[in-house]
Amino acid sequence: MDFGETSDLWWKTAVVYCLDVQTFMDWNDDGIGDFQGLTERIDYLAGLGVTCLWLMPFYPTTDRDDGYDITDYYGVDARLGHHGDFVELVRTARDRGMRVIVDLVVNHTSDQHPWFLDARSSKDSAYRDFYVWRSDPPPDTSDKVVFPDAEDSIWEYDERTGEYFLHSFYREQPDLDITNPRVRDEIAKVLGFWLELGVAGFRVDAVPSLLDVAGAEPALGEDLDPHDYLRSLRAFLGRRRGDAMLLGEVNLPYEDQVAFFGEGDGDQLTMIFDFMAMQKMYLSLARRDARPLADTLLQRPPLPVHSQWGVFARNHDELTLDKLTDEERHEVFAAFGPEESMQLFGRGIRRRVPPMMEGDPRRIRLVYSLMFSLPGTPVLFFGEEIGMGENLDLEGRMAVRSPMQWSEQENGGFSGAPPDQLKRPPTAGAYGPEHVNVAAQRPDPDSLLSFMRSLVRAYRESPELGWAELHLLEQPHVEVLAHECRWDDRRLLLVHNLGPEPRRVSLQIEGGDGIDLVDVLGEAPCTLDADGTVHVELDGYGFRWLRLSPVGTKRIW
Numbered sequence: 189m190d191f192g193e194t195s196d197l198w199w200k201t202a203v204v205y206c207l208d209v210q211t212f213m214d215w216n217d218d219g220i221g222d223f224q225g226l227t228e229r230i231d232y233l234a235g236l237g238v239t240c241l242w243l244m245p246f247y248p249t250t251d252r253d254d255g256y257d258i259t260d261y262y263g264v265d266a267r268l269g270h271h272g273d274f275v276e277l278v279r280t281a282r283d284r285g286m287r288v289i290v291d292l293v294v295n296h297t298s299d300q301h302p303w304f305l306d307a308r309s310s311k312d313s314a315y316r317d318f319y320v321w322r323s324d325p326p327p328d329t330s331d332k333v334v335f336p337d338a339e340d341s342i343w344e345y346d347e348r349t350g351e352y353f354l355h356s357f358y359r360e361q362p363d364l365d366i367t368n369p370r371v372r373d374e375i376a377k378v379l380g381f382w383l384e385l386g387v388a389g390f391r392v393d394a395v396p397s398l399l400d401v402a403g404a405e406p407a408l409g410e411d412l413d414p415h416d417y418l419r420s421l422r423a424f425l426g427r428r429r430g431d432a433m434l435l436g437e438v439n440l441p442y443e444d445q446v447a448f449f450g451e452g453d454g455d456q457l458t459m460i461f462d463f464m465a466m467q468k469m470y471l472s473l474a475r476r477d478a479r480p481l482a483d484t485l486l487q488r489p490p491l492p493v494h495s496q497w498g499v500f501a502r503n504h505d506e507l508t509l510d511k512l513t514d515e516e517r518h519e520v521f522a523a524f525g526p527e528e529s530m531q532l533f534g535r536g537i538r539r540r541v542p543p544m545m546e547g548d549p550r551r552i553r554l555v556y557s558l559m560f561s562l563p564g565t566p567v568l569f570f571g572e573e574i575g576m577g578e579n580l581d582l583e584g585r586m587a588v589r590s591p592m593q594w595s596e597q598e599n600g601g602f603s604g605a606p607p608d609q610l611k612r613p614p615t616a617g618a619y620g621p622e623h624v625n626v627a628a629q630r631p632d633p634d635s636l637l638s639f640m641r642s643l644v645r646a647y648r649e650s651p652e653l654g655w656a657e658l659h660l661l662e663q664p665h666v667e668v669l670a671h672e673c674r675w676d677d678r679r680l681l682l683v684h685n686l687g688p689e690p691r692r693v694s695l696q697i698e699g700g701d702g703i704d705l706v707d708v709l710g711e712a713p714c715t716l717d718a719d720g721t722v723h724v725e726l727d728g729y730g731f732r733w734l735r736l737s738p739v740g741t742k743r744i745w
């Protein structure tokens with residue numbers, strides 16, 4: 189470890205919180221969340237212990253894909269504020285020790301982006317080669333579409349110029365062609381711009397599609413190794429701001445994902461979401477059997493030392509189960525999204541965690557304890573900390589994007605606008621704002637919010653969770669996951685019971701007889717035999733975080 193590495197590589201132990209400005213807090217009561225509202229709520233996020241905000245797209249958009257269809261990479265959607273408001277947010281966050289990263293959506297633009305409008309005006313357009321065109325009719329690509337409810341091909345015919353353009357997502361999202369050096373320069377400029385405004389990095393949307401240049405003719409005769417491109421993007425970022433990071437969306441099996449971290453210390457994406465562990469976690473929870481998750485964690489490839497896994501339980505899209513077998517997926521559907529209205533595209537679930545866990549506080553806390561205990565950096569989706577539910581009346585993936593619930597007041601305290609003016613209504617019923625909101629949970633020591641605060645604090649006080657590799661401990665109970673994270677001279681033992689029955693778990697600890705046990709989450713003490721066996725009592729769905737410190741060393745909480 190080089191001097192300063194542990195704090196310079198801040199993403200190794202960050203707590204990331206993803207939110208959409210338009211559904212977080214509406215300060216001028218027009219029904220749409222805004223930068224001013226978010227800035228007013230920065231102290232709430234600081235109180236939770238968040239160290240990095242990830243802002244979903246807030247740029248001018250035609251709103252075909254909830255902001256992931258951008259018409260101006262340099263703008264702020266006027267409904268949310270302007271650049272001054274953005275800078276105030278970044279500055280306020282920094283004052284509270286929080287970094288801000290923003291979504292970088294450059295696999296595609298909106299079809300209303302000036303580049304595409306120009307590109308489709310004529311085959312001779314100076315922007316024609318910014319996109320990927322073909323003149324001959326495309327083959328059947330229905331198996332490649334991402335949104336099968338809306339598309340049956342990734343090619344769309346353009347009447348005016350008589351050619352087809354590539355769109356990996358909706359047809360209103362034409363793919364940019366990164367083999368064109370002019371496109372790459374434009375992308376770099378976009379990064380440079382937001383870095384100057386103080387962002388600490390980017391969540392990079394749809395990285396495999398961005399790098400997939402198969403459909404593209406190398407522009408200007410240039411061959412491009414897509415990973416070289418990612419490498420150069422990271423190098424550019426590093427030159428402009430040394431500690432900036434790229435958090436990539438790469439939903440691929442581990443063996444394919446690893447190329448996106450790069451070589452040496454890690455010279456491409458800094459951090460990648462662990463979609464595999466997420467999916468297997470739900471399989472394990474559904475089966476009440478820790479083995480699918482444990483086996484998957486053992487298959488994680490070793491990471492370059494500066495790289496990291498982004499660990500999450502829920503994000504803003506459908507909870508994808510696309511890496512499970514059909515049978516496994518149906519098991520998870522049966523357990524957590526049995527009705528068709530709860531499923532999406534036949535591959536995912538459009539529910540949040542608490543309803544999936546039938547509102548059982550033990551199971552909800554188990555999910556988050558597990559998530560925070562897996563080696564990596566936890567990434568929360570707004571509202572998870574208070575146990576918000578989904579609104580199945582909202583279309584498709586929007587079910588989990590209903591507004592933040594601040595209080596029991598009208599519109600959940602999100603906005604003072606008449607309810608019919610809201611960007612999106614809050615959910616109703618058992619998870620509605622009258623039952624689930626920040627104001628009620630803040631003073632309550634037994635609330636989910638208070639629990640999440642302690643979990644975040646425990647994670648921050650345990651840098652081994654960010655730096656260590658996982659070691660599984662042998663024990664006989666299939667429903668129990670027992671693992672140790674060891675880094676430097678620090679050791680943390682984590683034990684989770686995925687089943688409803690209490691369990692007494694005996695674990696053989698290396699160097700056990702010379703160790704002090706400290707219960708990090710403050711539950712009952714455990715016993716340690718003279719031969720180094722720890723006996724951990726777990727309730728049904730119970731969990732324990734135990735710090736192992738050599739006897740006589742300085743106490744770390």
Ligand code: NOJ
Pocket residue numbers: 253256293357393394437504505
């Ligand atoms: C992945 C994002 O997570 C999703 O919300 C979006 O629709 C697609 N990329 C297209 O940008």
Ligand code: CA
Pocket residue numbers: 214215216217218219220221222267
């Ligand atoms: Ca507003």
